[in-house]
Amino acid sequence: DTGVSQNPRHKITKRGQNVTFRCDPISEHNRLYWYRQTLGQGPEFLTYFQNEAQLEKSRLLSDRFSAERPKGSFSTLEIQRTEQGDSAMYLCASPRDSGANVLTFGAGSRLTVL
Amino acid sequence: GNSVTQMEGPVTLSEEAFLTINCTYTATGYPSLFWYVQYPGEGLQLLLKATKADDKGSNKGFEATYRKETTSFHLEKGSVQVSDSAVYFCALTSPTETSYDKVIFGPGTSLSVIP
Numbered sequence: 090d091t092g093v094s095q096n097p098r099h100k101i102t103k104r105g106q107n108v109t110f111r112c113d114p115i116s117e118h119n120r121l122y123w124y125r126q127t128l129g130q131g132p133e134f135l136t137y138f139q140n141e142a143q144l145e146k147s148r149l150l151s152d153r154f155s156a157e158r159p160k161g162s163f164s165t166l167e168i169q170r171t172e173q174g175d176s177a178m179y180l181c182a183s184p185r186d187s188g189a190n191v192l193t194f195g196a197g198s199r200l201t202v203l
Numbered sequence: 204g205n206s207v208t209q210m211e212g213p214v215t216l217s218e219e220a221f222l223t224i225n226c227t228y229t230a231t232g233y234p235s236l237f238w239y240v241q242y243p244g245e246g247l248q249l250l251l252k253a254t255k256a257d258d259k260g261s262n263k264g265f266e267a268t269y270r271k272e273t274t275s276f277h278l279e280k281g282s283v284q285v286s287d288s289a290v291y292f293c294a295l296t297s298p299t300e301t302s303y304d305k306v307i308f309g310p311g312t313s314l315s316v317i318p
Contacts, residue, residue, distance in 0.1 A: 132306075197246060
């Protein structure tokens with residue numbers, strides 16, 4: 090149990106559909122990160138929250154992507170009008186402990202767009 | 204910008220062989236350096252870290268030394284086991300980033316250890 094929970098673990102959808110992923114981070118930590126990992130690549134930073142504020146977004150996050158963290162606890166990542174190029178593993182992470190600059194990752198949500 | 208380069212895989216070794224996975228980085232300021240590991244079917248987890256020049260991180264028989272002069276953080280293990288088969292990611296965080304927790308990863312090196 091890494092302390093970061095993600096669901097669903099796997100989502101298969103048709104092109105053009107919307108999907109939403111949820112992340113429940115380690116409690117009591119105010120920072121939360123989303124990454125995307127494609128096959129054979131390292132994880133790429135997507136966006137970062139401190140409490141409910143989205144403080145940084147990567148250029149990878151097109152306008153079809155939206156992330157929220159409404160109460161500063163869990164977060165959602167929604168992809169609208171999915172494309173085959175969105176197929177990837179979406180990872181959520183939060184700091185292992187305060188000031189350690191080490192992230193604990195969830196097991197990820199794998200998206201397959203047909 | 205900050206970046207990490209790793210040797211390409213896949214790497215295949217026999218059990219008890221010596222392992223080296225090369226990693227070099229480009230960063231402004233004084234980054235912290237990490238190796239993360241991803242075992243099959245599992246999430247990323249921290250293997251070891253080093254926060255300043257000449258620090259040696261170690262865990263589970265793996266070691267890596269922060270070499271500022273060569274901007275490197277090579278991963279080594281003297282005798283690998285089948286259970287070490289995984290993908291290894293070199294990574295860094297930089298205090299100049301807006302969030303010092305934000306991890307920048309290399310592309311990963313896949314290791315397979317055969318009995």
